[in-house]
Amino acid sequence: MNRKRNVDSVTRVIDEYLQRRNLKQEKPAWLIGKSPLGGLGIIANRDIEQGEEIFKDFPIILGPRVKGPNLFCSSCYQQNDLNYCSRKCGLPLCSERCMKFHELECALIRGKRTKEVSFMDENLFRIYTPLRSLLLDKDDRNVIAHLKYHTGKQHGFEIDELKHNDFVFEQEEEQFLRLVCCVMDANAFEVLVGYEEKFANLRGLYPLSSLMNHSCSPNTMHVFDKNHLMVVRASVPIKKGQDLCHSYARMIWSTPTRIYHLSRTKHFLCRCPRCSDPTEFGSYMSSFHCKACRGNVMPRNPLNLKSNWICEDCCTIVNRIDIANTLIALGSIIGSFDKENLDDMLKFLNGRLLQLVSSNHEIVVELKYRIVWIIGYKAGYEWTDIDEQILDIKKRFCEDLLKLNEQLRLGNSKMKGLLLYELYLCWIEKSRRFSSQPQNNEEITNIFKKAYEILKDDVSAPENLKNFVD
Numbered sequence: 122m123n124r125k126r127n128v129d130s131v132t133r134v135i136d137e138y139l140q141r142r143n144l145k146q147e148k149p150a151w152l153i154g155k156s157p158l159g160g161l162g163i164i165a166n167r168d169i170e171q172g173e174e175i176f177k178d179f180p181i182i183l184g185p186r187v188k189g190p191n192l193f194c195s196s197c198y199q200q201n202d203l204n205y206c207s208r209k210c211g212l213p214l215c216s217e218r219c220m221k222f223h224e225l226e227c228a229l230i231r232g233k234r235t236k237e238v239s240f241m242d243e244n245l246f247r248i249y250t251p252l253r254s255l256l257l258d259k260d261d262r263n264v265i266a267h268l269k270y271h272t273g274k275q276h277g278f279e280i281d282e283l284k285h286n287d288f289v290f291e292q293e294e295e296q297f298l299r300l301v302c303c304v305m306d307a308n309a310f311e312v313l314v315g316y317e318e319k320f321a322n323l324r325g326l327y328p329l330s331s332l333m334n335h336s337c338s339p340n341t342m343h344v345f346d347k348n349h350l351m352v353v354r355a356s357v358p359i360k361k362g363q364d365l366c367h368s369y370a371r372m373i374w375s376t377p378t379r380i381y382h383l384s385r386t387k388h389f390l391c392r393c394p395r396c397s398d399p400t401e402f403g404s405y406m407s408s409f410h411c412k413a414c415r416g417n418v419m420p421r422n423p424l425n426l427k428s429n430w431i432c433e434d435c436c437t438i439v440n441r442i443d444i445a446n447t448l449i450a451l452g453s454i455i456g457s458f459d460k461e462n463l464d465d466m467l468k469f470l471n472g473r474l475l476q477l478v479s480s481n482h483e484i485v486v487e488l489k490y491r492i493v494w495i496i497g498y499k500a501g502y503e504w505t506d507i508d509e510q511i512l513d514i515k516k517r518f519c520e521d522l523l524k525l526n527e528q529l530r531l532g533n534s535k536m537k538g539l540l541l542y543e544l545y546l547c548w549i550e551k552s553r554r555f556s557s558q559p560q561n562n563e564e565i566t567n568i569f570k571k572a573y574e575i576l577k578d579d580v581s582a583p584e585n586l587k588n589f590v591d
């Protein structure tokens with residue numbers, strides 16, 4: 122595909138795309154420009170306040186993720202009453218209405234596949250999203266051609282899989298599909314529709330948002346509304362001239378994990394202030410306790426995965442391989458826990474784990490995060506089942522994780538919104554149990570309002586939060 126990609130050409134195609142989707146802003150607070158981080162980026166063209174909506178974006182391609190855990194309707198993305206398509210393309214559908222909506226796509230799939238399928242073809246379901254690009258018009262295809270793409274053997278495996286599953290493509294078509302896969306791997310966002318275990322795990326290519334570069338302490342947050350529109354807001358105050366960034370990695374991962382993930386999947390080495398600071402802004406998220414003095418052992422050079430580790434107090438050097446092996450062992454222990462067995466998790470957390478690692482270590486954080494969403498929800502730990510001690514554990518973990526959010530300078534992140542909501546629920550449960558003890562109702566309401574402010578419009582937010590009206 123012929124790509125002439127520079128600030129002007131990308132600005133023009135994105136501008137026209139937003140116009141076609143009725144999303145063009147009169148006076149945007151951003152422009153597309155060259156970024157010091159690499160390639161192009163979206164740059165603030167004025168100061169932007171925390172919480173301010175910056176832009177909305179619509180997916181040019183949206184569909185199931187390869188690794189999503191559940192099957193769902195390929196038209197409306199909900200999980201009830203699924204059946205395979207009666208025209209035998211193999212995709213799951215839930216109703217006549219969705220069947221109608223799916224007609225074009227169905228014809229496309231049947232036109233490219235040399236056999237009919239009378240079952241829900243889970244294999245196809247997981248790899249067909251790039252095929253949706255074949256239904257795009259010339260202008261939308263041109264948008265895709267103006268986005269960054271990855272190269273390398275791992276990108277485009279979906280097309281090989283499709284061919285393996287009796288799909289046949291013309292040469293030019295296959296070339297375009299491979300480009301789409303490489304563009305999606307470089308730019309697609311994870312889109313969750315639904316809440317708790319009833320969610321659909323989607324992948325969306327949002328052309329304007331694709332131009333946002335990465336930071337491990339980003340200055341934007343985004344949510345997806347019920348129509349899959351992405352709403353991008355400032356998570357912290359942004360100064361004119363700054364790159365608008367979001368995080369391509371989980372923000373509760375420590376630096377070595379983020380750096381490894383970003384280099385493997387996005388092919389760059391992050392050098393943001395958080396990655397460059399071995400203490401991660403004083404949070405010590407990657408630190409182990411020193412065996413000699415119990416000081417913090419951290420990477421000597423966090424930007425180099427091959428660097429050895431050093432105790433900041435007694436300067437003992439620890440081989441990085443020993444650290445990596447301990448991390449793998451800890452990861453496999455927490456991976457082996459029965460997902461809902463709180464006792465085992467708490468015993469491990471308060472015993473062996475905290476003897477080995479810092480209180481904000483990513484494994485501790487991961488466990489606390491899991492525990493917060495077990496208490497109050499899972500069988501045996503529902504709000505009415507738990508004693509005060511367990512309720513207090515949930516409350517304390519919410520507070521710990523919110524403190525970490527501040528330390529990592531994440532501002533109004535989605536994580537903060539969700540944790541504030543869980544903290545609010547803890548307070549409500551306490552008020553219900555101890556109605557004779559006065560609670561600070563104003564403070565409790567403020568926690569709720571703050572959570573609402575952050576998560577409003579988010580289709581995957583808890584129902585009670587979504588139903589709140591200002």
Ligand SMILES: C[S@@+](CC[C@H](N)C(=O)[O-])C[C@H]1O[C@@H](n2cnc3c(N)ncnc32)[C@H](O)[C@@H]1O
Binds near residue numbers: 390391
């Ligand atoms: C989603 S694109 C972002 C927009 C991209 N810069 C462009 O020119 O279209 C992701 C790619 O941008 C580059 N990138 C993003 N954030 C970066 C960062 N913090 N440091 C270095 N490169 C970065 C990497 O090449 C990455 O694979």
